[in-house]
Amino acid sequence: MIIGLSGGIATGKSEASKIFKKLGCYIIDADKISKQLTSKGSDVLKKIVESFGTDILTKTGSLNRRKLGQLIFSNKGAKLQLERILHVSIIKKINEIVAKKYKDVDIVIDAPLLFEVGLDRICDKVIVIYAKYSLQLKRFMKRDKLQKQEAEQRIAVQMPIEEKMMLATVVIDNSFTLKELNKNIKHIYLQLKSR
Numbered sequence: 001m002i003i004g005l006s007g008g009i010a011t012g013k014s015e016a017s018k019i020f021k022k023l024g025c026y027i028i029d030a031d032k033i034s035k036q037l038t039s040k041g042s043d044v045l046k047k048i049v050e051s052f053g054t055d056i057l058t059k060t061g062s063l064n065r066r067k068l069g070q071l072i073f074s075n076k077g078a079k080l081q082l083e084r085i086l087h088v089s090i091i092k093k094i095n096e097i098v099a100k101k102y103k104d105v106d107i108v109i110d111a112p113l114l115f116e117v118g119l120d121r122i123c124d125k126v127i128v129i130y131a132k133y134s135l136q137l138k139r140f141m142k143r144d145k146l147q148k149q150e151a152e153q154r155i156a157v158q159m160p161i162e163e164k165m166m167l168a169t170v171v172i173d174n175s176f177t178l179k180e181l182n183k184n185i186k187h188i189y190l191q192l193k194s195r
Contacts, residue, residue: 001106001192002098004123006114008161009154010140011131012174012181013110019185020108026101030111030119033093034086038063047085052078073154087117098122106193115167116159125192128168130161132175 003025007013017027037044040062048068049057056068072079094109101107114120131139133155140151165171170188174181 001125002102002123003106003108003192004114004120004126005108005110005129006112006120006126006164006168007129007174008131008136008158008164009112010136010143011129011161013112013129015178015181016127016129016172016174016185017108017110019182020189023186023189024105025108025189026105028094028097028107028109028111030090030094030109030113033090037086037089037093044085044089048082051081051085069154073150073157076157079157083113083117087113091117091119094119095122112158115164120167125169126167127170127172127188128161128164129172129174130165131173135175 003020005013005016005020007016017029021027038048039045040060045063048063052068052071056064056071058064068082072082094111098107098109109119109123111117111119114123114126120126130136137148137151137155140146140155141148144151146154170192172181172184172188
């Protein structure tokens with residue numbers, strides 16, 4: 001079984017992934033793949049530099065994610081340009097991993113842009129994790145050390161969580177404790193396996 005896991009920024013996808021991993025699932029983390037593909041000296045990083053210039057690099061030649069984030073979250077055209085460069089490579093890598101692991105284990109594809117890039121089409125089930133907006137905002141500001149306005153701006157450029165929830169097989173409200181999230185995921189995973 002392939003489970004797609006999505007949600008908004010700071011709604012708890014990473015925590016949900018950890019729980020699925022403990023349950024024996026193989027986790028494909030789209031953000032980790034993105035980081036690997038944009039590592040220093042990589043072909044993908046070279047393409048990003050060709051598009052955005054050397055200003056988005058650190059002094060050591062690595063990608064300055066904070067600087068790139070500021071650029072793409074304030075400029076829709078830049079965001080789309082970056083996505084065109086990254087998404088093809090990320091999807092290719094995910095498909096390669098799925099092809100290798102599919103017969104042996106249940107796979108969870110943890111991808112914030114699951115629907116936007118069409119990865120939901122290869123999933124048997126899709127789970128969307130959400131949290132109340134005020135809580136999501138608070139978590140995001142704390143996690144990424146952002147000002148309120150910057151956090152709101154970044155949340156606003158994502159596909160609305162309500163749309164994701166409508167496309168999901170299952171929606172999990174992660175506005176409560178980690179213990180509650182744990183309990184909910186275990187229960188839902190057993191249900192999905194028995195269908």
